[in-house]
Amino acid sequence: MSAPRAARFGRAVWVILRKDLKVEARSKETLATLALFGAVLAFVFAFGFVGDPAVNLQVTPGALWAGLLFVGSLGVGRTFAREQEDDAFTALTLSPAPRAALLAAKALVNFGLTAGAMALLTPLLALLLHVDLTPHALPLAALLALGAAGFALVGTPLAVLAVGARLPEVLLPMVTFPLVTPVLICGVRGCAAQLGTSVDDDVWAWAQMLLAFDLAAGVGAFLLFDSMVSE
């Protein structure tokens, strides 16, 4: 990418990102929905799993990552529902801004929403399941951030395409879930390793695998995105 093209790309990403953040800051709709949804999830997990403290610690990774999966797919769906409301997405695609900039901005928004919702959900889960996550805060946050990035990088291009193909909205999470299986496995195992609930204690290996997945998903999405949306 030449320097002026890169600058134009970066500017378009920034413009769309700032617009989305402004809309979000004003309506607070998506973040509020996600936070509330996260809270409901936390209660469901608490009702379903609470046992003795050892068991609670064992189910924590699973609960966290199931939460990430649900919150993430809800967020991906929401960011596009807003674009479709008055068909503003059409105006975006009508503009000369590069399509890949659209993807990058939307992926960043989705990442931010998922990460934000998880930042609320994680302490709530810890509270309800009576587990103390404070000694593990940083590694857990890093793992969850890598997972949220992977989810955004896989879910966002699929959501853009689903809007274009006018696919029913229910199909989107269904298609996304199998594709993010590696994120789930690595995330859950990594968390378990960190919390010391599995024989394996190599957190770094799982984080590396998450990172590798994120990189591969990112490269794949951006390489293919232009040919996916090009008419």
Place this chain on the structure above:
Amino acid sequence: MAAAGLFWAHWLAFVYVPMEGTMRAAQRIFYFHLPSAWLCYVGFLLCAGASLLYLLKQQSRHDALALAAAEVGLAFGVIVLTTGPLWARAAWGVWWRWEPRLTTMAVLFLIFACYWLIRSFGGDSAPVRKFGAALAVLGAPNIFFVHVAVTRWRGDHPNNIQLEPSMRVALYSTLLVFMVVFGLLVRLRYRVHLEERAAAALSRRLSRLGA
């Protein structure tokens, strides 16, 4: 010929090979399970490859091939996922185990089941074809990650199995027969899709002349 081949393969698997010591009759499933699993992978890989070609060149025939390969791959996947648990029940005492190959196969099957679902119910427009192609292209390398992840997690699938000569004959024969059946089915479905599209194009031309 393929029918005769199938008959021969069944005869080999059920009559020709000797009873295996520990697994008894359940071992015979293996002659169908393993070739089906390989061909299922071949089908999905073919679908991903053809989808990539379609994304790059936008030619209808690549998409038709991708769809045909996914359909046949799924058919073999159904064989794998039914014979697998039957064998697992006899060998391990449980129907399912979360070990690398089972999980990889299940996830791969799910991805291409989604592909097939979207292609069946999403209509046949260019954006839907592209969505399917993107799913196949992103889904196939995904499997590498699933496999690596589950391998780190756990693993006890039979590996490096020692086979008696007669068993080897039976395995390679069934594999060969299944490969022929696979090729025929993909070619058949590919042609059906091409014919359907040709018919659609023809009726378009007719409506264009007659409107």
Place this chain on the structure above:
Amino acid sequence: MSGVGDAPRATHELRVERLTRAFGEHYALVELSATFRGGEVCALLGPNGAGKSTLMGLLSTLMSPTEGEISLDGRPLSVVGARALRALIGFVGHHTMVYGALTALENLVFFGELYGLRPAEGLEALALRRLDEVGLAGAARRAAGGFSRGMAQRLSLARALLHDPAVLLLDEPFTGLDQEGIAQAEALIADRRARGAVVIASSHDLGVMERLSDSLLVLRGGRRVYHGPAGAGGLSLAARYHLSVAGGRA
């Protein structure tokens, strides 16, 4: 009108050749060849399902043609790419395509930034001028979500005109507008015509189209049934339209 003079007076030409678009087995547009000259308003008319929206979609690059070619000023779309054309198009469609959570001004500034506009007067000043032109000066800092359909339509028009497009595609641009709004929109369209823009407008309001258009393109069943001067042969636009639609049916 304050807009005159802020863009060079260049006459453009939009040309389509054997343009065809199929949806599955249905042909929405069949081998349309036509030239749209700058400095002219072309009325695009036809009964429902005639292919008007399809033609608009193809010209706006939202859809891709099944066959055929679009070229602007002699440069074919298949060569220069859709993005080169997008920067030169202003589009008003069935939906208003604005963000309800943003104010009218923020909407325009956002799209201006997305188009990479850097006017000497500043983007905000340009946006305010456009809002003034469509009669929304008083509502510039109100959230577009609270707008009536007519006000949202004015905002949509301001968005389409923001970057002084060489090609103006207007699909039912008068939806929801009151008499004053229609008059303002007409004046704006006439102003862009005077500056050499290609204007293609479709509307069921034949009275407005009669006043506004120089040429007429009538489609029926995806085919062209008339393309020529709007007032040829002493016929009114409405009479010419009804005659060509009826003729096409025979």
